[in-house]
Amino acid sequence: MPSPDRSPDAWRRALTRFVRVIPHTRELGLEVLAADAEAIRMRLPWSDDLLGDASRGLVHGGVLTMLLDTVCGSAVLRGLPEPEVCPTLDLRVDHFRPAVAGLALYAEARVVGVTASVVFTEGILWQEEGRQVARGIGNFVRLGPRNTPPGFAEALFAANHDKESGNA
Numbered sequence: 739m740p741s742p743d744r745s746p747d748a749w750r751r752a753l754t755r756f757v758r759v760i761p762h763t764r765e766l767g768l769e770v771l772a773a774d775a776e777a778i779r780m781r782l783p784w785s786d787d788l789l790g791d792a793s794r795g796l797v798h799g800g801v802l803t804m805l806l807d808t809v810c811g812s813a814v815l816r817g818l819p820e821p822e823v824c825p826t827l828d829l830r831v832d833h834f835r836p837a838v839a840g841l842a843l844y845a846e847a848r849v850v851g852v853t854a855s856v857v858f859t860e861g862i863l864w865q866e867e868g869r870q871v872a873r874g875i876g877n878f879v880r881l882g883p884r885n886t887p888p889g890f891a892e893a894l895f896a897a898n899h900d901k902e903s904g905n906a
Contacts, residue, residue: 742895749773752894753812763808770812771844778813780805782843795839802843802863803831806874809845810859814878817849817857821894822886824857824878832873841865847874855880 742748750773757763757770757780766787771779782788782805790798807829815821837843847861861874 742891744895746772746774748895749816753778753815755894755896756812756815757808760808762804768805768808773812773816775816777846777848778809778816780809780812780845782845784840784842786839788837788843789839794836797837797839797843799831799833802833802837802872803829803874805843805845805863806831806847806861806872807876809847810861810874810876811878813847813849813859813861814857815894817852817859818880820883821891822883823881823890825881827856827877827879829874829876832875834870834872837863837865837871843871847876853880 750770753770753773757768766785767783769781769783771781773779782801788797788801790796790800807826810829811824811826814824818824843863843865845861845863847859849857850860851858857878857880859874859876859878861876863871863873865871
């Protein structure tokens with residue numbers, strides 16, 4: 739039996755499937771730009787739905803937290819020998835400047851450490867290159883193969899056969 743394709747492009751497609759299964763990331767149009775061994779990169783296109791303070795044109799802090807949690811969690815999937823369910827244990831967000839209306843948000847995350855029970859990640863957000871909006875430090879608990887549903891990795895890497903339903 740041939741080994742499954744785990745190239746960066748296969749990972750990008752797999753993580754795209756992952757973010758399309760989550761209703762809010764699907765509805766907001768979150769895009770997976772790259773899924774290299776070193777880092778995961780995503781883009782959240784601008785939408786008025788992201789506003790938390792419409793009078794000042796500022797993005798809601800919950801959007802930033804959601805984006806960091808998603809990109810860091812995606813880095814966890816990519817950073818383990820085999821994908822396994824790893825819920826967020828904690829996520830700390832440092833806000834450097836407000837995210838403003840009209841600009842897409844970009845996110846990048848990497849795994850910085852793995853133990854038998856926890857995966858440690860770090861993520862950053864920006865709208866303009868070189869000007870970080872926020873940083874996130876996320877820790878994810880490893881549930882291990884025993885608590886990961888059978889077929890989890892296979893489903894993640896399944897062929898894109900259902901584009902119209904949004905389940906791809």
